[in-house]
Amino acid sequence: MLAAHLPPLAASLFSLLAITSLLLAFVMLGSRWLYEYMLAFAAQSWLIAILSAAVAYYGGYPELYGIAALTALFRGLVLPYLLLRIIRRLEIDRELHELLSPSASLVVGALLVVFAFVVSTHLGAALGLAGTVAVLALTVMLSMKLIGFLMLMVRSEVVSQILAILVLENGIFLGSQILVPGMPMLLELVILFDLLVVVACFGVLVRYLLVHAGTSSTRELTRLTG
Amino acid sequence: MSPAPLIAVIMLAPLVAAAGCLVSRRARVTEYLNLAAALIDFAGVLRLLPIALAGPYVFWGGYIIVDALGAWVMLSITAVYLLASLYAIGYMRQIDQPSRLHRFYALLAGFALTMLLGPVMNNVGVYWIAIELTTLVSTFLVGFERTREGVEAAWKYIVVVSAGISLALLGIVFFYWAGSLHLGPSYNLTWSALRAVAPQLNPTLALAAFLLVFIGFGTKVGLAPMHTWLPDAHSEGPAPVSAMLSGALLNTAMIGVARFISVTDATRLGLMPRTVVVVIGASSLVIAALFITRQTEIKRLMAYSSVEHMGVMTLGLGFGGPLGVAGALYHMLNHSLNKSLMFFGAGDAMHAFHTKRIMRVRHVLTAMPVAGTLWILGALAITGAPPFGLFLSEVTIMRAGLAGPNAWAVFVMLVLLVVIFAGFLNHFRAMYFGESSGTEAPAGGWKRQPGTAFWCLLPMWLAILPILTLGLWWPGVISHYFAVIASQLGGGLPP
Numbered sequence: 001m002l003a004a005h006l007p008p009l010a011a012s013l014f015s016l017l018a019i020t021s022l023l024l025a026f027v028m029l030g031s032r033w034l035y036e037y038m039l040a041f042a043a044q045s046w047l048i049a050i051l052s053a054a055v056a057y058y059g060g061y062p063e064l065y066g067i068a069a070l071t072a073l074f075r076g077l078v079l080p081y082l083l084l085r086i087i088r089r090l091e092i093d094r095e096l097h098e099l100l101s102p103s104a105s106l107v108v109g110a111l112l113v114v115f116a117f118v119v120s121t122h123l124g125a126a127l128g129l130a131g132t133v134a135v136l137a138l139t140v141m142l143s144m145k146l147i148g149f150l151m152l153m154v155r156s157e158v159v160s161q162i163l164a165i166l167v168l169e170n171g172i173f174l175g176s177q178i179l180v181p182g183m184p185m186l187l188e189l190v191i192l193f194d195l196l197v198v199v200a201c202f203g204v205l206v207r208y209l210l211v212h213a214g215t216s217s218t219r220e221l222t223r224l225t226g
Numbered sequence: 227m228s229p230a231p232l233i234a235v236i237m238l239a240p241l242v243a244a245a246g247c248l249v250s251r252r253a254r255v256t257e258y259l260n261l262a263a264a265l266i267d268f269a270g271v272l273r274l275l276p277i278a279l280a281g282p283y284v285f286w287g288g289y290i291i292v293d294a295l296g297a298w299v300m301l302s303i304t305a306v307y308l309l310a311s312l313y314a315i316g317y318m319r320q321i322d323q324p325s326r327l328h329r330f331y332a333l334l335a336g337f338a339l340t341m342l343l344g345p346v347m348n349n350v351g352v353y354w355i356a357i358e359l360t361t362l363v364s365t366f367l368v369g370f371e372r373t374r375e376g377v378e379a380a381w382k383y384i385v386v387v388s389a390g391i392s393l394a395l396l397g398i399v400f401f402y403w404a405g406s407l408h409l410g411p412s413y414n415l416t417w418s419a420l421r422a423v424a425p426q427l428n429p430t431l432a433l434a435a436f437l438l439v440f441i442g443f444g445t446k447v448g449l450a451p452m453h454t455w456l457p458d459a460h461s462e463g464p465a466p467v468s469a470m471l472s473g474a475l476l477n478t479a480m481i482g483v484a485r486f487i488s489v490t491d492a493t494r495l496g497l498m499p500r501t502v503v504v505v506i507g508a509s510s511l512v513i514a515a516l517f518i519t520r521q522t523e524i525k526r527l528m529a530y531s532s533v534e535h536m537g538v539m540t541l542g543l544g545f546g547g548p549l550g551v552a553g554a555l556y557h558m559l560n561h562s563l564n565k566s567l568m569f570f571g572a573g574d575a576m577h578a579f580h581t582k583r584i585m586r587v588r589h590v591l592t593a594m595p596v597a598g599t600l601w602i603l604g605a606l607a608i609t610g611a612p613p614f615g616l617f618l619s620e621v622t623i624m625r626a627g628l629a630g631p632n633a634w635a636v637f638v639m640l641v642l643l644v645v646i647f648a649g650f651l652n653h654f655r656a657m658y659f660g661e662s663s664g665t666e667a668p669a670g671g672w673k674r675q676p677g678t679a680f681w682c683l684l685p686m687w688l689a690i691l692p693i694l695t696l697g698l699w700w701p702g703v704i705s706h707y708f709a710v711i712a713s714q715l716g717g718g719l720p721p
Contacts, residue, residue: 001407016445026466119434127407152389161385168392176399182411183402187351191395193353198388201362205384208369208377218385221378224458226517226526 001136002059010058017051017139025147029109030102032094034159038083045075048129055181063185090216097142100154156219162202229277229292239266240339248333251646256331257315264311268304291348294711297347299481302562306473309566309685314466316681337363344478350415359386368463379462386455392422394442395703400435410449424492432493450513453533460529472532473562488715503544504632511642519649523582524572535561540622552708553622560584560615571601578672588655600686605654609647615696677680
């Protein structure tokens with residue numbers, strides 16, 4: 001596989017991009033401001049686009065250039081724009097009552113990364129890939145997954161929850177660029193498009209929530225229990 | 227004979243109906259348009275069943291597969307779609323929102339289309355997308371009544387299911403990765419390709435991948451402890467939507483679980499994946515039993531009963547073998563019909579008593595003699611009492627379990643089914659024969675709006691009669707059908 005036989009420069013570049021993306025997930029975790037989440041997400045998407053292009057260059061997958069362009073366009077521009085519109089519509093621009101303070105969530109996030117690293121090392125060792133970029137990609141992928149779930153749990157603003165789900169998706173996308181660069185193009189295209197529809201649906205639902213439930217915080221959604 | 231034209235008709239009918247609904251915008255026209263699509267689809271799938279038996283057929287660039295399992299799931303989907311479309315005409319006319327009705331039917335037809343896509347998807351990744359699409363369309367059906375609770379349910383539904391299903395995508399990437407170590411970096415991840423490469427897959431990676439897809443699609447199936455979206459979504463949507471969610475949607479995700487189990491059977495993982503499936507199935511029964519006994523709302527009661535039956539089906543698939551698969555699939559059809567009937571009855575009761583609370587519903591038979599009788603018969607059937615279909619399928623699943631290595635689960639299942647039987651029917655005893663508590667809505671004063679009785683009662687009859695027939699007589703042709711499916715799924719673990 002690609003990640004096992006990379007020139008050192010490419011390996012360092014991939015690692016740098018993956019780790020910076022993970023750091024941006026921590027930026028989201030450490031902030032209260034919705035606008036900053038959105039910027040961090042946009043920056044993360046751009047990094048993933050660069051990663052796709054790098055994989056295309058070093059791995060010889062020319063179709064990934066197209067994916068890189070579309071990732072930059074959809075994830076880097078259109079989705080942040082849609083999110084910005086949602087944020088502007090809300091009266092609120094920061095998390096008010098998070099379950100876990102940003103500093104505490106950073107600590108929990110770090111623990112989750114350790115856990116992801118242990119799991120990835122085991123998987124990497126089982127596959128004979130110990131010490132390669134594949135293990136790092138796997139770590140970042142699983143960490144972003146876990147951090148996304150953490151954000152879903154401790155943040156209650158609707159925008160935070162949408163972003164958490166997008167972080168889940170970004171994690172998968174980032175990992176799959178390195179681990180399975182040959183994944184059929186059609187699939188990646190449809191998943192990109194699907195993401196757009198998801199965010200559009202979320203946008204409509206946020207409007208319903210504001211009008212019919214009078215809140216943009218999921219903590220207020222307590223009517224249905226049992 | 228290639229089923230391609232038939233598949234095209236089945237997919238186009240709801241698509242055309244949805245487009246027609248959006249264009250015409252007239253309530254009366256849209257309800258018949260949707261009904262016509264449902265009739266065409268049901269007839270089309272009936273025609274498809276014998277053709278699919280000779281399959282599997284793969285066509286349209288390898289993206290579509292028609293096999294016996296897919297056709298069977300499509301039968302349950304279209305049956306529920308037809309029943310729900312009939313009932314929706316009566317139900318929605320009693321809800322005073324004629325100006326938005328065309329959107330409802332457009333969404334309903336679109337929802338049916340996305341559900342029918344799932345079973346025929348040959349590429350695992352595209353199957354995932356089809357499942358994701360069902361969520362996006364049905365969210366708006368759940369929140370259609372635009373009540374505070376409805377919007378809350380819709381939000382929880384889309385967030386929980388999107389997050390859960392993203393785990394399945396991760397699992398699919400893992401499967402693709404594991405396969406790419408043997409098949410080269412670029413290949414088509416079809417069900418058959420995955421099964422063929424399964425014996426070579428690295429066991430550690432395959433186990434991680436299977437756990438992820440099982441948890442992911444299990445969220446959509448409504449298995450505990452990932453079921454949390456299900457009672458909210460099922461209880462807040464309009465009754466025909468609840469029926470579609472419970473009777474059809476859950477099955478489209480279940481087919482993924484069944485196909486992935488057949489993949490892991492071929493890996494070198496042994497019994498482990500099946501044990502996980504059985505444990506999750508049993509835990510769904512536990513959760514369902516607890517929440518059914520203490521339930522206070524009618525539709526949430528039905529929703530937890532769905533969790534129960536998905537658990538039963540999962541147990542059947544987990545036990546595996548020809549008997550387990552047959553039991554699970556027989557259960558699937560019976561449950562689809564029966565749960566539709568239950569939600570239709572619940573919808574009528576909510577219209578008659580203007581409440582969702584069990585406590586405030588008393589003397590159902592006085593208020594709605596015919597629908598009430600059908601509803602309580604359905605309640606008997608859904609708890610697994612003979613002579614209805616679910617009794618037969620549950621017994622079959624238990625027989626399959628006793629023959630296998632996870633026999634403990636059969637005893638758990640038996641005890642919990644008895645608890646659920648008592649708990650579920652106790653609520654019906656209260657609603658039908660309970661003492662008046664003084665707070666209930668007046669019984670007997672309810673009249674349906676003229677012209678709706680036929681549309682509300684017809685689907686209830688159409689549901690109860692097949693359940694009764696299938697309970698008294700298990701047709702030999704269906705046994706043959708299940709035997710073919712079981713052999714295509716690999717016939718369980720090699721001994």
